[in-house]
Amino acid sequence: MAEGLNIVRVVxxxxxxxxxxxxxxxxxxxxHREILIHTxxxxxxxxxxxFFDDLGxxxxxxxxxxxxxxxxAQTGQMMQSLEQYLLDHRCNAVVVDGxxxxxxxxxxxxxxxxxxxxxxxxxxxxxxMRMPEEVNRIVTDRIADLLCAPTETAVSNLEREGLGSNxxxxxxxxxxxxxxxxxxxxxxVLDQMNLEPDGxxxxxxxxxxxxxxxxxxxxxxxxxxALPLPVILPVHPRVSGKIRQFTDxxxxxxxxxxxxxxxxxxxxALESGAKCIFTDSGGVQREAFFWGKxxxxxxxxxxxxxxxxxxWSKLVGWRQQDILDAYDYFDKHCPxxxxxxxxxxxxxxxxAERVVDAMETFLP
Ligand code: UD1
Ligand code: UDP
Numbered sequence: 001m002a003e004g005l006n007i008v009r010v011v012x013x014x015x016x017x018x019x020x021x022x023x024x025x026x027x028x029x030x031x032h033r034e035i036l037i038h039t040x041x042x043x044x045x046x047x048x049x050x051f052f053d054d055l056g057x058x059x060x061x062x063x064x065x066x067x068x069x070x071x072x073a074q075t076g077q078m079m080q081s082l083e084q085y086l087l088d089h090r091c092n093a094v095v096v097d098g099x100x101x102x103x104x105x106x107x108x109x110x111x112x113x114x115x116x117x118x119x120x121x122x123x124x125x126x127x128x129m130r131m132p133e134e135v136n137r138i139v140t141d142r143i144a145d146l147l148c149a150p151t152e153t154a155v156s157n158l159e160r161e162g163l164g165s166n167x168x169x170x171x172x173x174x175x176x177x178x179x180x181x182x183x184x185x186x187x188x189v190l191d192q193m194n195l196e197p198d199g200x201x202x203x204x205x206x207x208x209x210x211x212x213x214x215x216x217x218x219x220x221x222x223x224x225x226a227l228p229l230p231v232i233l234p235v236h237p238r239v240s241g242k243i244r245q246f247t248d249x250x251x252x253x254x255x256x257x258x259x260x261x262x263x264x265x266x267x268x269a270l271e272s273g274a275k276c277i278f279t280d281s282g283g284v285q286r287e288a289f290f291w292g293k294x295x296x297x298x299x300x301x302x303x304x305x306x307x308x309x310x311x312w313s314k315l316v317g318w319r320q321q322d323i324l325d326a327y328d329y330f331d332k333h334c335p336x337x338x339x340x341x342x343x344x345x346x347x348x349x350x351x352a353e354r355v356v357d358a359m360e361t362f363l364p
Contacts (some may be wrong), residue, residue: 003364005032008091008115010082011060012041012102014051015283017095018264019120019173021055022180026352030360039078040065043298044237046261054264055181059119071101071132078105086113088176093363096140097121097173099133107140116363120173120355122147123154124282124303125161132208146362148355150174153305170354171347174283178268178290179349186265190273193232193259200229201255202274204281206236208300212240216318220298221246223323224278225254231278232270233258276330278323285313286346292337294330296323306345311335 007027011020020036027034038060043046051166052059056318064081066074082105086094094110096103096119110117119140126134141147150172156227158167190197203224210216221243224231235243235258243258262270268287271277280298285307288295294315307313312335314326347354 005093005359006091007032007034007093007095007359008037009034009095010037010039010102010106012039012066012078012184013100014042014047015046015174016097016100016102017051017055017057018177018283022059022173022176022352023095023120023355024057027271030356032356035062035089035091036060037082037106038063039075039082039105040067041078041100041191043067044261046263047237050263052180055177056137075101075105075247078102079109082109083107083113086110086115087147091115093118093145093359095120095359099124099137099140101132101136104136105142106350107143111143116146117144118146118148118150118355119144119364120170120203120317121150121154123149123151123156123158123167125154125157126299126301128301134265148358149307150347150351150352151306151313154303168354168358169347170358171349171351172286173351173355174286175290175342175346176349176351181264182268182272182290184265185268185272186263187269189262189269193257195230195232195273195275198275200274201227201231201276201278202270203231203233203278204236204284205233205279205298207280207299208237208238210280210318211236211239211242217242218246219318219320220323221256223320225250225252225256226320226324227255227327229255229275230257231255232274234261234267234270235259236261252319268270276327278327284335289313290342290346294319294335296326296330310337310341312337358363 066077093116096106122141130343148170149166155169271287272291277295287302289307297315299315300317316322316326
């Protein structure tokens with residue numbers, strides 16, 4: 001077993017801070033060292049600092065402060081800064097997770113510098129190459145030395161692509177994070193928003209394929225206005241301007257209540273009290289399931305097949321009537337989600353342990 005690993009961890013976007021928090025804790029607990037590098041992809045206080053505070057995650061050792069730009073410019077600038085950092089600092093491995101531009105930048109720099117690369121949340125596929133995330137994750141999986149797959153479906157995807165020899169099924173770090181923070185869900189947010197448990201819905205929309213096409217976004221927002229209870233919509237900054245235009249134009253917002261992005265304990269509380277969750281987010285789809293809530297997935301594909309195939313989510317795309325029909329269905333058939341099923345699919349809250357076990361076994 002390797003001892004005293006020296007890991008460089010690259011993060012940049014909101015859901016990566018949750019995964020980083022649980023993995024870092026386990027690495028440090030075992031006496032390893034982790035240099036945390038924030039690319040600066042997310043930089044608003046409500047998209048970044050708030051999570052470090054809420055999760056008790058140490059400040060990044062370095063913030064590259066790259067910020068927003070086109071895919072090429074953003075990824076290229078991240079690569080340039082990361083390369084410089086890694087030229088000056090030796091490490092046993094670079095660890096990236098998920099499928100953002102920060103993931104891709106970290107992965108490409110590591111492989112070109114012959115530094116072992118670990119991909120956490122490996123093997124997810126939407127089979128839609130128009131999604132930037134699909135490109136990022138396929139490239140990262142192909143060049144990584146160790147692939148930590150969250151689910152059985154992710155393992156199968158990697159095996160089918162001939163990458164099976166580098167794969168370990170670890171479970172999902174988001175499930176670990178949920179397990180650690182669920183009791184800290186900040187229920188006071190329900191009082192502040194004047195909400196009763198099961199008396200409202202929660203929605204999030206931020207995928208490029210939804211937000212960059214006005215017909216799609218318009219249909220989704222129209223559907224949300226027509227629901228029979230208030231719909232809390234914490235607005236991701238990439239879509240805030242468009243939602244403002246929609247609300248300015250609409251005579252009545254109906255059920256829709258756009259709010260600023262919220263912190264993680266507030267989001268957990270909003271999820272736990274919602275009657276049903278409408279989302280195109282990967283993280284929120286899973287958290288709905290962890291809370292035992294049905295979700296209406298505002299996409300045409302999902303990487304989280306187990307939730308869909310178990311009947312706990314419905315994949316509806318963006319058309320108004322399809323969204324409302326899915327809600328009608330869940331209104332009549334509220335699915336049970338036994339705890340054992342959650343544990344079996346997502347690794348029982350031991351993903352961080354298994355990722356670190358795999359690193360200790362595989363890294364030089
Ligand atoms: C990124 C990821 C996506 C992930 C999401 C998590 C890529 C290609 N996409 O999408 O997979 O699901 O993060 O939330 O990496 N902006 C701000 N303030 C911020 C951050 C962003 O105003 O702190 C605005 C900017 O206008 C920016 C836009 O949001 O151009 C998009 O941000 P970006 O990080 O490029 O992509 P996300 O949509 O956040
Ligand atoms: N989240 C949050 N506040 C919000 C919206 C989301 O804390 O206002 C959390 C959510 O609970 C989940 C993660 O952010 O843990 C999901 O991030 P996002 O939807 O931005 O990205 P994705 O998971 O789709 O990559």
